Amino acid sequence: MDNSAVRTEGLTKVYKDFWRRKSVSALTNLNITIERGEIFGLLGPNGSGKTTTVKLLLGLLFPTSGKSWLLGYSSVDLKVKSKIGFLPEESYLYKFLNAEEILDFYGKLFDIPKTERRLRIDKLIHDVGLNPYRKRPLSQYSKGMLRRIGLAQAIINDPELVILDEPTSGLDPIASREIKDLILDFKKQGKTVILCSHLLADVQNICDRIAILNKGVLQVMGNVRELLSQKDVIEFVVKNLSDNDIQAVETFIKSRSGDVLSINHPVSTLEELFLTIIQQSK
Secondary structure (H helix, E strand, C coil): CCCCEEEEEEEEEEEEECCCCEEEEEEECCCCCCCCCCCCECCCCCCCCCCHHHHHHCCCCCEEEEEEECCCEEECHHHHHHHEEEECCCCCCCCCCCCHHHHHHEEEEHCCHHHHHHHHHHHHHCCCHHHHHHHCCCHHHCHHHHHHHHHHHHCCCCCCCEEECCCCCCCCCHHHHHHHHHHHHHHCCCCCEEEEECCHHHHHHHHHEEEEEEEEEEEEEEEEHHHCCCCCCCCCCCCCCHHHHHHCEEEEEHHCCCCCCCCCCCCCCCHHHHHHHHHCCC
């Protein structure tokens, strides 16, 4: 049995018009392998083939050619469906139910025993930060709250593979950080995560590897750090140097035919600054 979490070979999807003529090549000859336990980012602009790829993996679309496997099973094998969790970009949930009821409903679909279902629901509601609102109807939820309950619904079956489409969409920075921490917890639990997001900072912070699609074609795939690394630039991070010491280091580098591009103090991200200020103001 294949030990990878996801594998595709020549996966292709061509949409045809009413007369069965080729209309749009949504995905062309996609070959990727996602290892078990990694967080994998699937990136690309609108119309790049991300959504088509996800739908093919979930068995919601059939490929024009090529094959795909999830957790060692063919993506069309019904046995694998109970091992997958999926959060779509837009969660279509029953707005007249509250958080407990919606999770109980989906838990019943997976035939989770009542006692276990109750324990999972309590933990998930707590983990996504909705405990104070667990009895409130979803019709009164904000967009960010709906994303949180959607994430809880996606993992109610304790899946091995989790596919998340824009999981932090509509969330404020604090809620976004909480969701990212949850995704990192999935990795610690041995789950595999496929993350589709337009927020590149999110992807850079938590993904092990990424693939970038454009016009249905895989453009690049690899380790995030290696892809972002500038091989011809070397960065030194030091502290407690006097101005004279800095000048001496700069002179030494130039004496070895090196170019000093800049000497600056490290800068944290806006997200880090925002979260620090909020935490300190509590």
